[in-house]
Amino acid sequence: MARALWTGSLSFGLVNVPVQIVSAVRDLDLHFRQLHDEDKAPVETQRWCSEEDKEVPYEAITRSYELDGGKAVMISDEDLEAVEPRKTRTIDIDQFVDLADVNPIYFDHPYWLVPAGEDEGAARAYRLLLGVMEQTDRAALGQFVMRAKEYLAIVRARDGALALTTMRFHDEVRPTRDVPHASGKSTKPSRKELEAAAALIEALGADWAPERYEDRYRKRLQKIVAKKRKGQTIDVPTGGDDQPEAVPDLMAALKDALEAARR
Amino acid sequence: MALRSIWNGTIAFAGVFVPIKVHSATEDRSVHFHEVHVDDGARIEHRRICSKDGKEVPYKEIVKGYEVSEGKFVVLDDDEVKAAAGERSRLIELEEFVRAAQIDPVMFVKTYYLGSQDKGKEAYRLLHDALDKTDRAGIARWVFHNREYLVAVRALGDVLAMHTMRFHDELVPAKDLEIPSPSRKPSKRELDMAGQLLESLHATFDATKFEDTYRERLLEYIQAKAKGKLDELPRRTQAQDPDDLMAALEASLAGNG
Numbered sequence: 001m002a003r004a005l006w007t008g009s010l011s012f013g014l015v016n017v018p019v020q021i022v023s024a025v026r027d028l029d030l031h032f033r034q035l036h037d038e039d040k041a042p043v044e045t046q047r048w049c050s051e052e053d054k055e056v057p058y059e060a061i062t063r064s065y066e067l068d069g070g071k072a073v074m075i076s077d078e079d080l081e082a083v084e085p086r087k088t089r090t091i092d093i094d095q096f097v098d099l100a101d102v103n104p105i106y107f108d109h110p111y112w113l114v115p116a117g118e119d120e121g122a123a124r125a126y127r128l129l130l131g132v133m134e135q136t137d138r139a140a141l142g143q144f145v146m147r148a149k150e151y152l153a154i155v156r157a158r159d160g161a162l163a164l165t166t167m168r169f170h171d172e173v174r175p176t177r178d179v180p181h182a183s184g185k186s187t188k189p190s191r192k193e194l195e196a197a198a199a200l201i202e203a204l205g206a207d208w209a210p211e212r213y214e215d216r217y218r219k220r221l222q223k224i225v226a227k228k229r230k231g232q233t234i235d236v237p238t239g240g241d242d243q244p245e246a247v248p249d250l251m252a253a254l255k256d257a258l259e260a261a262r263r
Numbered sequence: 264m265a266l267r268s269i270w271n272g273t274i275a276f277a278g279v280f281v282p283i284k285v286h287s288a289t290e291d292r293s294v295h296f297h298e299v300h301v302d303d304g305a306r307i308e309h310r311r312i313c314s315k316d317g318k319e320v321p322y323k324e325i326v327k328g329y330e331v332s333e334g335k336f337v338v339l340d341d342d343e344v345k346a347a348a349g350e351r352s353r354l355i356e357l358e359e360f361v362r363a364a365q366i367d368p369v370m371f372v373k374t375y376y377l378g379s380q381d382k383g384k385e386a387y388r389l390l391h392d393a394l395d396k397t398d399r400a401g402i403a404r405w406v407f408h409n410r411e412y413l414v415a416v417r418a419l420g421d422v423l424a425m426h427t428m429r430f431h432d433e434l435v436p437a438k439d440l441e442i443p444s445p446s447r448k449p450s451k452r453e454l455d456m457a458g459q460l461l462e463s464l465h466a467t468f469d470a471t472k473f474e475d476t477y478r479e480r481l482l483e484y485i486q487a488k489a490k491g492k493l494d495e496l497p498r499r500t501q502a503q504d505p506d507d508l509m510a511a512l513e514a515s516l517a518g519n520g
Contacts, residue, residue: 002435013460024369024435032327032344033336034311040338041315043325047298051305061307063296065485073489074304075296083484085477095466102468103419104368104426105288114440124445131449132457138465143473150477159437163369169478170470172292176422178266179286179376182384182391183421189389197393200277201360205399208365210431213402217411218430221347225329225337234343237350244273244280244354250389257277 006146007116008089010129010155010162017115017129018122019091021146021164024110030221085145091153091164093142099156100137106154106167113155113162126162133157189250196254203261268378270407272353274390274416274423281387282380283355285407288424289374294481348409355414355425357401363417366400370415370428377416377423387423394418 004020011017034043049056064072115126133140139156152167189197224234268284275281298307311320327344328336379387394401395418405414405427412427449457487496 002439012464015457015460022435022440025429025433026435028430028433030329032329032339034325035328035336035338036313036315036320037324037326039313039315040326040328040336041313042328043311043320044314046310046312047307048310049300049303049305050308051300051303056300056307060301061298062301064299064304065294065296067485067489071489072297072299072304073485074299074301075485075488079484079488080481083477083480094464096461096464097466097468100364102368103470104371105374105419105424106470107368107371110369110434112435112437112440114442118443120445123443124447124449126442127445128449128453128457131454132461135454135458136461138461141466141468141473150475152473158367158369161437161440161442165369167470167473168289169292169473169475171475172289173470174266174286174288174290174376176376176420179422180284180378180380181422182379182388187384187388189385189392193389194392194396197279197389198396201393201397201399201401204277204358204360205397206359206361208361210370210428213413213430215413215430215432216349216404217347220349221344224339224343224347228339228343229331229337234339234346236342236346244275250279250385253278257279261277 002112004116005111006144008091008144009116010091010093010113010142012093012129012140012142015125015129016090017125018117018119019113019126019162020116021111022114024112024163028215028218030218030225080148084148085150087148088145091142091144091155093140093155095141096136096138097141098137099139102139102154103173105173108166108168111164111166113164130157130160130162133162193251193254196251196258200254200258200261203258266376266378269375271380272355274355274357274377274401274403276357276390276401279386279390280383281390282383283387283423284378284380285425286376286378287373288376292475292478294478294485345409348406348411350406352406355403355405355416357403357416360394360397360399360401361415363394363398363400363415366415366428369434371426372429373427375425375427376419377425391418391421391423394423 002022004022006021009016009018035041036043047056047061048054062074062076064074066072115122134157139154141152141154143150143152152169153164154167155162155164227234266286268286270285271283273280273282299305300307311325312318313320327339329339330336400415400417403414403416405412413430415426415428417424484496487493
């Protein structure tokens with residue numbers, strides 16, 4: 001099983017559930033090293049002082065924050081420690097919300113929660129919370145500290161386990177009012193058009209089945225690497241950058257599409 | 264303030280084309296620092312140095328190496344890596360439409376807003392309203408920065424939103440977890456009581472009720488340090504030792520005073 005990234009307990013009311021956090025995703029990307037074209041030797045990154053033109057050892061590097069007006073202030077490790085949140089070992093649940101009310105834009109990184117330790121009590125408390133959450137469509141909201149940072153998290157039942165996802169804060173989600181859209185009266189579709197478009201969407205309807213979609217990019221990249229390894233050449237596709245014109249007669253286009261979809 | 268767009272192209276569903284622009288729906292507001300040299304405060308530059316000849320390597324002389332065995336690389340140039348994106352295209356073709364509520368949010372990576380363009384506003388509105396009416400999301404592929412993404416397009420308020428998605432094999436399935444079963448299952452009475460507790464903590468989701476207090480404290484600290492007024496910071500932003508019982512007592516008393 002995946003390595004525990006955090007160990008502590010989930011607490012709501014006076015109930016404590018000892019849990020560990022493990023990642024819910026795995027990295028399947030192909031990773032590359034940077035090489036020098038001339039001699040195919042790996043390239044290393046060195047840190048140089050831009051003023052003195054010499055390499056700087058790791059211990060001699062600190063961070064600085066640029067204030068408005070260009071003034072900078074140096075922030076040491078000790079400074080960061082001074083503002084570090086108190087290292088608590090609990091995920092404090094203060095409310096349960098309807099999952100359907102939470103816009104998925106807020107979801108950031110997904111994790112799993114598993115009971116911590118061999119202790120029978122942990123397993124029972126976990127089962128109890130899971131059992132009760134499986135009976136509702138509610139999710140728990142709470143805050144916790146991981147890697148010296150405070151997170152807002154949402155906890156819910158998924159596939160017979162408790163899932164935790166860190167959340168973005170509200171000021172990290174942009175309002176939609178600045179996005180050009182078409183809500184005015186002049187663009188309102190006629191009932192006939194809307195019905196035809198909805199019928200088209202239903203005709204192209206399918207059940208969501210994620211295993212039907214594969215990462216074609218990853219597959220192609222694996223193929224390219226395998227070909228290159230055998231000394232074969234790679235065809236580089238070109239073009240395909242043109243854009244189709246917007247359709248002037250929506251109704252006619254919808255009718256054609258509907259007929260095609262129903263055939 | 265007009266939002267900057269990061270891509271523009273066309274959404275196609277069946278024979279209908281909707282010209283759109285892609286905008287980021289989120290922004291990272293964590294506090295970012297520059298690396299500097301502690302002696303003189305000068306910026307640190309990252310230089311690429313060849314491990315064989317020790318010389319700096321200009322960007323255009325860098326190729327990508329996929330390590331097949333210790334120190335042995337298959338070498339790819341930029342164009343060969345780009346070929347993996349497939350057909351370069353300005354089209355997002357909605358292939359099928361699934362019930363939006365069926366997609367578990369664990370699939371979503373990043374969200375974008377799709378803005379309308381001056382041309383084709385009727386088509387934009389029609390797609391928006393039809394997705395809204397049917398509660399469905401269109402599934403498509405999107406080629407962005409030489410990579411192909413799986414996306415879901417749906418109506419969100421007055422606009423169209425697009426989520427990039429993880430692939431199913433990137434998710435750790437629940438069956439891979441080791442969840443021990445207790446010898447005794449929770450009783451009905453326990454479940455009922457936990458249910459009541461859950462009910463008593465029920466609230467309507469309101470994202471604005473949660474602030475990134477860490478970010479706020481850090482920015483406050485930085486401003487205070489810049490003005491040389493660190494000692495004027497309220498106590499709670501100073502280092503807190505969890506074992507400092509006296510401080511905890513004092514803080515509790517002050518809170519009740």
